[in-house]
Structure formats: C-alpha cells, structure tokens
Amino acid sequence: MNKPFKPDILQPILADVGVSITDLKRNPAAVIAAAREQQVAILNRNRPVGYIVSPEVWDYVCDLIEDMQDAELVRERLAEPGEMIEVSIDDL
Numbered sequence: 511m512n513k514p515f516k517p518d519i520l521q522p523i524l525a526d527v528g529v530s531i532t533d534l535k536r537n538p539a540a541v542i543a544a545a546r547e548q549q550v551a552i553l554n555r556n557r558p559v560g561y562i563v564s565p566e567v568w569d570y571v572c573d574l575i576e577d578m579q580d581a582e583l584v585r586e587r588l589a590e591p592g593e594m595i596e597v598s599i600d601d602l
Contacts, residue, residue, distance in 0.1 A: 525558075526549050527548055529553065545562040545564055
C-alpha cells in the first residue's frame with residue numbers, strides 16, 4: 511500500500527496568523543502588538559520557525575506545565591509502597 515502523500519511543505523501552523531521573518535524585521539513592534547490579541551507564527555520560507563504569544567498566554571502555558579509536573583509527582587508518590595497518612599485540610 512502506498513504511503514499517504516505528505517510533502518515537507520505542508521507544516522501545521524499552531525497560531526491564528528503568520529508573519530514572515532522579513533516582515534518581523536521590518537516592523538517588530540507591530541508584530542509584538544498583534545501578539546497581544548492572537549498567537550503569531552514566525553515563518554521562514556512559509557515554514558513556522560517560532561511563535562510569539564502574549565505574556566498572559568505564556569504565563570498560562572507555564573502554569574499548565576507546572577500542573578502537569580505536579581500531577582506526575584503525585585502519580586509517582588501514589589505508586590510508592592507504604593502507608594498513606596490521612597490529613598485534614600484544617601491541619602495544613
């Protein structure tokens with residue numbers, strides 16, 4: 511069976527809009543201002559090479575990563591043998 515056709519030029523763009531590196535160099539302030547309202551993909555020869563997001567989006571992403579790391583730690587500790595200790599929220 512033949513493989514599905516997937517040329518290298520088809521790249522997913524995980525942003526609302528894209529801008530070329532040339533346009534970014536020409537007017538970086540406008541691109542950064544646009545990133546306050548929507549995610550911006552930076553394109554080099556029509557391929558995404560980076561993204562610009564607002565500080566609020568970046569903060570949200572960092573919080574999600576931290577939550578995932580905490581969840582992994584909880585799973586690891588729950589898998590450890592040993593007695594669990596029940597604690598009241600008032601005791602904390």
